[in-house]
Amino acid sequence: MKKAAILVIFFFISTSVFSQEIDLGIKLGSNFATISDAENGPSSKTGIQAGVFARMKLGEKTAIQVDVLYSQQGADFNVGKFDLTYVNVPVVFKYYVLGKFNVQAGPQFGILVEDSIKNLDSEILEAESSDISGIIGLGYDLPLGLRVDGRYNFGFTDIVSDFGGRNSVFTLAVGFSFL
Secondary structure, three states: OHHHHHHHHHHHHHHHHOOOOEEEEEEEEEEEEEEEOOOOOOEOEEEEEEEEEEEEEOOOOEEEEEEEEEEEEEEEEOOEEEEEEEEEEEEEEEEEEEOOEEEEEEEEEEEEEEEEEEEOOOOOOOOOOEEEEEEEEEEEEOHHHEEEEEEEEEEOOOOOOOOOOEEEEEEEEEEEEOO
């Protein structure tokens, strides 16, 4: 218990020392997901994305942001339905093009926390336990710590082995920096 208290105190001291360079905040958004490279015509599935972020300025025009996000993804097919829930950790490089307007790119690592794959053929499918994606996006830092961004993540790994489908998700999110 003492170790945890010391870590918390150290965290708050270090973030107050570097508060000019580090932002911490919360984020909430909508996912518009589908599964690319899949047969049987998948349609888009809407879900939520919520979590926290930490952004560290590297210079006047550059920053790195790490998020930890609960993310509902998947798709609906003619023959069934994929409901996938991940904890995603995107690590994005931000380049500030004009003032507070930025472009974003980087990798995303996902851990599957729940899958519900319903197939009309009663075939039992199980999703892979992890997902690796790439991210590109645009963002804008508003006054009072508000942020908006739109990102597209494209999967590199198959959702189900021997299925061939990969996550493809467009996200619109709003964030609030409290540091």
